[in-house]
Amino acid sequence: MISSxxxxxSLLLGFVISISLLVxxxxxxxxxxxxxxxxIFSFLFLQFFTVVISFISLVYSFIIxxxxxxxxxxxxHSTKPIFYKITGTWGNHEGSLLLWLLVLTLFIFLFIIxxxxxxxxxxxxxIFFQQIIIxxxxxxxxxxxxxxxxxxxxxxxxxxxxxxxQDPALAIHPPILYLGYVGSSIIFSASLASLxxxxxxxxxxIHIKKWIQAAWFFLTIGILLGSIWAYYELGWGGFWFWxxxxxxxxxxxxxxxxLLHTVIVLEKRNLLKSWTLIxxxxxxxxxxxxxxxxxxxxxxxxxxxxxxxxxGMFILLFxxxxxxxxxxxxxxxxxxxxxxxxxxxxxSKETSILINNWFMMYFLSVVxxxxxxxxxxxVIVNEKISVGxxxxxxxxxxxxxxxLIFMAxxxxxxxxxxxxxxxxYSRIVYFIICLLISFYLIKKTSSEILFTSILGGASxxxxxxxxxxxxxxxxxxxxxxxxxxxxxxxxxxxxxxxxSNEFSANMKIGQELIYEKEQIxxxxxxxxxxxxxxxxxxxxxxTDEKNNVISLYPEIRIYNQPKILTSEADIISTAFFDxxxxxNLLKGEEIFNVRYQTKPFMIWIWISVCLISIGGMLSLFKxx
Amino acid sequence: xxKNIFYLILLLFFTFIFTVFxxxxxxxxxxxxxxxxxKSLEEFTSTELFSNEQFNSNDIIENNKxxxxxxxxxxxxxxxxxxxxxxxxxxKTNLNIVGLNYKDKKNNAIKLLNELGNPFSKxxxxxxxxxxxxxxxxxVPETFLLNNKSKVIRKYIGPLTKDNILEIxxxxx
Amino acid sequence: xxxxxxxxxxIFIIILSFQEISSANSxxxxxxxxxKNLRCLICQGQSVYDSQSDFALSMKTLxxxxxxxxxxxxxxxxxxxNQYGEWIVxxxxxxxxxxxxxxxxxxxxxxxxxxxxxxxFIN
Numbered sequence: 058m059i060s061s062x063x064x065x066x067s068l069l070l071g072f073v074i075s076i077s078l079l080v081x082x083x084x085x086x087x088x089x090x091x092x093x094x095x096x097i098f099s100f101l102f103l104q105f106f107t108v109v110i111s112f113i114s115l116v117y118s119f120i121i122x123x124x125x126x127x128x129x130x131x132x133x134h135s136t137k138p139i140f141y142k143i144t145g146t147w148g149n150h151e152g153s154l155l156l157w158l159l160v161l162t163l164f165i166f167l168f169i170i171x172x173x174x175x176x177x178x179x180x181x182x183x184i185f186f187q188q189i190i191i192x193x194x195x196x197x198x199x200x201x202x203x204x205x206x207x208x209x210x211x212x213x214x215x216x217x218x219x220x221x222x223q224d225p226a227l228a229i230h231p232p233i234l235y236l237g238y239v240g241s242s243i244i245f246s247a248s249l250a251s252l253x254x255x256x257x258x259x260x261x262x263i264h265i266k267k268w269i270q271a272a273w274f275f276l277t278i279g280i281l282l283g284s285i286w287a288y289y290e291l292g293w294g295g296f297w298f299w300x301x302x303x304x305x306x307x308x309x310x311x312x313x314x315x316l317l318h319t320v321i322v323l324e325k326r327n328l329l330k331s332w333t334l335i336x337x338x339x340x341x342x343x344x345x346x347x348x349x350x351x352x353x354x355x356x357x358x359x360x361x362x363x364x365x366x367x368x369g370m371f372i373l374l375f376x377x378x379x380x381x382x383x384x385x386x387x388x389x390x391x392x393x394x395x396x397x398x399x400x401x402x403x404x405s406k407e408t409s410i411l412i413n414n415w416f417m418m419y420f421l422s423v424v425x426x427x428x429x430x431x432x433x434x435x436v437i438v439n440e441k442i443s444v445g446x447x448x449x450x451x452x453x454x455x456x457x458x459x460x461l462i463f464m465a466x467x468x469x470x471x472x473x474x475x476x477x478x479x480x481x482y483s484r485i486v487y488f489i490i491c492l493l494i495s496f497y498l499i500k501k502t503s504s505e506i507l508f509t510s511i512l513g514g515a516s517x518x519x520x521x522x523x524x525x526x527x528x529x530x531x532x533x534x535x536x537x538x539x540x541x542x543x544x545x546x547x548x549x550x551x552x553x554x555x556x557s558n559e560f561s562a563n564m565k566i567g568q569e570l571i572y573e574k575e576q577i578x579x580x581x582x583x584x585x586x587x588x589x590x591x592x593x594x595x596x597x598x599x600t601d602e603k604n605n606v607i608s609l610y611p612e613i614r615i616y617n618q619p620k621i622l623t624s625e626a627d628i629i630s631t632a633f634f635d636x637x638x639x640x641n642l643l644k645g646e647e648i649f650n651v652r653y654q655t656k657p658f659m660i661w662i663w664i665s666v667c668l669i670s671i672g673g674m675l676s677l678f679k680x681x
Numbered sequence: 682x683x684k685n686i687f688y689l690i691l692l693l694f695f696t697f698i699f700t701v702f703x704x705x706x707x708x709x710x711x712x713x714x715x716x717x718x719x720k721s722l723e724e725f726t727s728t729e730l731f732s733n734e735q736f737n738s739n740d741i742i743e744n745n746k747x748x749x750x751x752x753x754x755x756x757x758x759x760x761x762x763x764x765x766x767x768x769x770x771x772x773k774t775n776l777n778i779v780g781l782n783y784k785d786k787k788n789n790a791i792k793l794l795n796e797l798g799n800p801f802s803k804x805x806x807x808x809x810x811x812x813x814x815x816x817x818x819x820x821v822p823e824t825f826l827l828n829n830k831s832k833v834i835r836k837y838i839g840p841l842t843k844d845n846i847l848e849i850x851x852x853x854x
Numbered sequence: 855x856x857x858x859x860x861x862x863x864x865i866f867i868i869i870l871s872f873q874e875i876s877s878a879n880s881x882x883x884x885x886x887x888x889x890k891n892l893r894c895l896i897c898q899g900q901s902v903y904d905s906q907s908d909f910a911l912s913m914k915t916l917x918x919x920x921x922x923x924x925x926x927x928x929x930x931x932x933x934x935x936n937q938y939g940e941w942i943v944x945x946x947x948x949x950x951x952x953x954x955x956x957x958x959x960x961x962x963x964x965x966x967x968x969x970x971x972x973x974x975f976i977n
Binding site for chain 3: 358411643
């Protein structure tokens with residue numbers, strides 16, 4: 058119980074510090090000091106420290122199963138394994154908001170430490186804007202989502218954590234995701250500061266690029282972890298569903314990727330100043346929009362937290378205050394200087410990056426409109442529709458092919474102006490060969506040959522183009538790795554979806570069925586009692602035509618608190634394919650619904666995204 | 682001047698978005714199908730619970746001015762709650778109450794009826810749930826008040842309440 | 855010339871590795887395809903394909919029955935939309951009320967293209 062008190066007062070203290078910092082940073086700003094006052098460092102560290110204390114208090118309350126704390130009561134149970142008691146801290150709305158604050162306060166503290174070469178006034182303003190966000194979140198926590206509310210009389214037992222969340226992925230997916238998702242807040246604050254101070258130039262670009270790369274790296278890995286979790290845990294063999302919550306993490310990523318490229322133009326040629334600012338502001342705005350969509354209950358999703366319109370209202374107002382603030386600042390401080398005195402030539406790296414942004418913004422608009430259109434339709438016309446995978450696939454896939462081709466050409470071009478004769482005949486021949494290979498491979502399937510062939514051909518072309526760049530060390534290695542990763546990513550997804558096999562049937566114990574030259578045997582089941590669930594493990598044997606035998610052990614878990622049944626898939630991964638099996642118990646009978654899938658190149662999907670992020674990480678550590 | 686207009690439009694745009702989201706917050710995010718007034722149910726054939734005879738829905742519905750079709754199952758807890766109200770209704774009126782046994786085992790269904798009474802003039806079975814879908818239902822319990830042309834006068838999703846019963850009685854009068 | 859030959863050789867190796875893999879298939883392809891496009895009314899965040907709720911299981915049986923009756927995919931979707939509303943299908947219709955949904959991103963794309971055109975070709 059004491060830990061809840063400590064946690065609560067620590068939060069209050071942190072809030073007081075954020076308000077003080079708001080005032081103090083402006084005070085220092087007006088004083089025109091040469092350097093930042095040592096007090097600011099202390100305050101920022103102290104603020105971060107209060108959030109850490111708060112966070113640890115909540116973790117402690119979870120560990121000791123202190124059910125006098127409402128959050129612990131709602132989301133934990135004494136029989137839960139200790140590891141999941143700890144990770145359950147951020148598996149709920151209030152706890153995850155503490156994680157938000159942790160990242161917000163950490164990043165501004167790190168920012169002040171690592172920005173010593175930047176102008177003092179700019180750094181002070183960055184603190185000011187970040188503190189606006191931080192105070193907003195402190196208020197949000199304290200007013201509507203306090204993790205330290207008391208429950209009296211103290212219940213004996215908690216309500217338990219959703220079994221789907223009792224997974225190792227919950228330990229890392231939110232923290233890593235937030236480092237990117239919330240980390241974009243510092244880019245937002247720094248950009249507004251830069252706007253006001255009018256120091257948007259090459260030096261600023263070099264400085265802010267590191268933060269963009271860091272946030273981008275974590276966001277990419279965070280989204281990857283979410284997909285991996287969905288694949289291994291949710292039992293349908295898919296890894297992306299265009300669910301609103303997934304889309305909500307994708308939108309800042311698209312914005313941030315566009316920004317990653319635009320800031321390079323700013324750095325090398327001192328161009329696209331306003332656009333860089335707009336993207337920086339938009340990225341965090343999308344993080345906030347996402348938070349609103351997911352936590353307010355306005356959208357229907359498997360992934361949403363407990364819904365509360367009051368919380369939704371707060372975030373909505375907060376979000377729009379930030380947008381209005383940005384618009385007003387832009388209106389007042391936008392540089393009158395006409396930097397577009399420098400010309401953009403058609404065949405140049407700048408224009409390629411513009412084209413990249415053009416496509417990225419298109420992808421972003423598809424995801425944004427697809428996710429929010431049902432809301433608009435319902436409010437305006439009172440009709441409810443659904444927008445799901447078919448919509449997103451139809452609008453995105455045709456453009457991906459063209460996008461990949463530009464990705465192959467763009468990086469090879471020079472800055473300012475290049476010669477279109479660079480597009481030699483050999484390149485075109487290579488491209489046609491790639492198209493033909495793609496066509497030949499895809500011909501076997503019955504899908505839309507035109508688009509998929511182009512997509513396959515384009516990604517193959519990009520693949521070879523980036524390999525060549527990598528070998529040819531003259532070019533940018535991290536970028537080659539990332540682009541190579543992306544081409545591999547598209548190829549893996551393409552061939553995975555084109556060549557997957559799915560088998561679904563109801564089977565009894567001892568039954569054998571044959572499908573696609575494989576014999577599927579349901580051998581037996583065994584039951585075990587685990588810490589907080591009963592485990593029913595089935596033993597399947599798959600024999601292929603060469604008499605190779607694989608054993609698979611899908612599981613059904615019967616949890617006691619809350620009383621839920623989950624299916625755990627068994628997956629065997631090799632370099633060439635994943636064998637995926639999941640079973641479900643049919644009500645009241647000794648028959649199981651069995652779903653067995655062969656999914657080629659699954660592991661390459663994960664590896665390719667890792668490669669994409671590694672490229673970003675290498676870029677971050679590159680010496681200038 | 683052009684700049685001012687541009688920013689004004691931008692502000693108006695975001696205000697519009699804000700308003701839509703604000704209104705959207707109050708809307709429930711759980712979807713329930715809209716009740717289509719005066720919809721006619723398509724006819725279906727089903728096996729009767731006790732006799733195992735095949736019946737056509739039209740035969741049962743045509744002959745009565747009103748029919749109450751109640752979708753229920755022995756494994757459905759809320760169905761037990763409304764069962765006593767259905768018993769009341771069957772005793773107090775001569776409304777033709779037809780039960781549709783949803784994805785249930787015959788023994789369990791009969792057990793429930795022995796335990797709580799049988800308000801149904803006939804009980805049809807829907808062992809794989811397809812008939813319920815053809816009626817536009819998606820869960821248990823659901824109840825439909827039909828006229829003799831299989832038109833839906835009222836649809837009740839979830840267990841019947843006392844108010845629902847009063848409404849039914851009023852309509853059939 | 856040498857380079858292109860090396861390239862083609864590499865391609866053959868890749869193609870050979872694909873001989874093992876057969877084309878995509880499903881034991882019940884059309885049922886899978888349709889049920890993936892439908893929403894479950896009980897577990898509203900899942901598709902009928904993924905959901906194990908009674909409703910979803912009944913839906914799969916119904917789809918099978920309708921396919922055996924010879925109904926087309928579109929007829930099944932229309933039937934279910936009639937029963938439960940447009941919400942139940944993941945693929946939004948292309949009609950007047952959804953016009954902006956389908957066209958707005960494309961309009962933005964063209965708009966973006968015009969902006970770039972202006973930047974590059976006009977000064």
